[in-house]
Amino acid sequence: MKKITILCFLLSFYSVLAQDNYNQFWQELLSNNRISATATLKNVNDNSVKNLIVNEMMRVENGKFRTNKDFLPAFLNDKNYQYYLYALWNENYLFNTYLETGFNSKNIGAIRSVAKKSYTQHY
Structure with missing residues (x-):
């Protein structure tokens, strides 16, 4: 006891x-x-998804706009990633500004990764 x-x-x-x-x-x-x-x-x-996102926010605050290659795989491994995905859709560390710039080599890989993860999760 x-x-x-x-x-x-x-x-x-x-x-x-x-x-x-x-x-x-x-x-x-x-x-x-x-x-x-x-x-x-x-x-x-x-090691939560919250900390992962806060670290990316801090990177942006420090002027680091290049994609962190470790972020998306770790983000997608969290079971509740979809709640954050829709809230942070247009951030640099997810899909960037695809609504303004369209699909390009910078954001299409992230979009495909999320689509693949969502497809395998539901089927």
Whole structure:
């Protein structure tokens, strides 16, 4: 019983610590302290799709608009990726600005990857 209590305490402490780092990250970013925000984000040890997206947002804030080749495969491996997909449809790290520029070599690969993933998930 003691072990379970200790385990629950440690897990809750870890959760609070990760949340505190996110709060600090957002404070730094909204204060336009990008260097500090980037350093704070590196200390967040979270493998969720939320963290994946926040990292891409931070890349864009730092002026990195090139596609991160590791993002889309990791994003599509999350079971709830579709909820984020539709919300972030026009971001650089997903389909870019395909509504304005049309389909091109930069975004067609991402579109095909998502279509393939969605097709195999439903059939």
